[in-house]
Amino acid sequence: MSKIIEQEYDLKLEKGHAICFDFDGVIHKYREGWKDGSIYDEANPEVLDLMLFLQKVGMPIFICSTRKPEEIIEWWNKQNFWCKAISMNDEETFWKDVEHVGVTNMKKPAQMYIDDRAYKYTGQTVKEFILDNSEEKEE
């Protein structure tokens, strides 16, 4: 299926440039929030498909989370996913590995961040921000 999509659409993403995924609420379903701090919920298969697709078309994938990287790596590597997760070197700026999923708790450069809490900033004023994040008051 991804082959067909690739042939019919010109993806506006650059091969060789990393894409960053948030963990909780994106990869980890996280349906009850932080709870006791454990990784208690199942993985989101739609996101895993997306990660696999992006990696197979040549985009390095990494996970950035405030969790300890070792915790995510241990969880990921128990799941029998298509590739292993490894810790990213804090000294290296750019993630280029398309054989592994990198894991870090440091912000690293990426052409896109996929996060359930993100607000895409495109120059909004305070008023526009408030309107984007409000509901109209009922009189």
Ligand SMILES: [Mg+2]
């Ligand atoms: Mg999140």
